[in-house]
Amino acid sequence: MSYLSAENLEKSYGQGQSLAQALGKVSFEVEKGEFVAVMGPSGSGKSTLLSLLGALNTPSSGRYVVDGLDIYALGQDQRADFRREYLGFVFQSFNLVPYLSLAENVMLPLATLRMGKAGKRALAAEALARVGLAGKEGRLPNQVSGGEQERTAVARALVNRPPILLADEPTGNLDQQNSREVMELLARLGGEGMTIVMVTHSRDCAGHASRLLSLRDGKLVGDGLPPLRVVEQPAAAQTAQAVCG
Template sequence: MIELSNIGKRYVMGEDAFMALQNVDLHIARNEYVALIGPSGSGKSTLMNLLGCLDTPSEGRYVLNGRDTSQMDDNELARVRNQEIGFIFQSFHLLPRMTVLQNVMQPLVYRGLPTAERHRLAAEALEKVGLAHRLGHRPNQLSGGQRQRVAVARALVGTPSILLADEPTGNLDSKTSAEIMALFDELHRQGQTVVLVTHEADIAAHCERTIRVSDGRIVEDSKHPEIAASVQRQAH
């Protein structure tokens, strides 16, 4: 599904150039559950931005679902972000004046779907995350965990190929973090490809595969078959 080949990302600041990523090779298959882990400044967020087509590499090749993203124009990249990738961020990014249902419907507006269809799909996504009873509430009427569930529903509503979550539990207490991670675990069991960016080992421990980033390079790529076996047992 995801193929990165010799990826580099260079930022130019005045006369200086900084390599945020270099020589990155990475393959992620459909239905994998992957953690990108590393300290602040390691390059993991830059890598996530490239995976999500929020940024483009300075060198190398990124193939997503068989298509080379370097051959896409801005409109095609926008379509990929809207239809192929579901984004979840640490700070939720919900629109405060909109209801929960309206927030989740938002990505579908750009697809030209009828209002009734957008309403139905958003309600189904909210039911999936356990918030079917909160459709008419606004974000400030919800707890932090509920707001993150709304953000997950918004990411899921377009049936994306990949769920990309950047520090999704960073603003949550430990109990709520565990609930959100249980939701990601369940989504993965249902067949969703999930990539989590985190600096927390206990969050990464939920994933079947850990990719450790340091100084702009992948320094470790390890799989955890015992987690995969546990997930399979819980699925049956």
């Protein structure tokens, strides 16, 4: 049995004549440790799919099972618990809380846990060090670069060591250098066994994934290897990474 399973996930907004289908009966499975990229043009349903996988939205129909848990059969509080225990989120616009320092932002997922402050601080410091931000714990988000903010967001997603990472256009607001660093970080996490689902516009960034899901008009139109990795030529992959980065 697969680790993550979407069965006929469908999401529509509005009703009657104004009914708009954002996602139509999408089904796929993801194994533990897979790095899956989701691609498609704007309005293809990528973000809707990610919000459903993140238990942030409720599907109009369909089933979503993670590690044997039927997520949309759970109540609101249990879904919140699922997000805390299973998921790490990386958003396109970082979504750091502006009045909290980098370390405090990273500690946010731990705020509801019964754990001493020292333990939480140690975990945050460890996560920040992992993304190369050791020594910048006390800075506010507006005191660091966009790349550092994104890496802080990744550290926040990692701090409670969730098995799944959901990333929405993680390099969308970054320059080449910072994009490369973030993608290398995600690739490294994938290599460490973390299950990653990343939404991206960029075919080049998708080249870091082990699998590519393609969406168009809310339908799943492709499921296979990322295009640049099909070639399986190290030189070509390096070129792809350079372009993404």
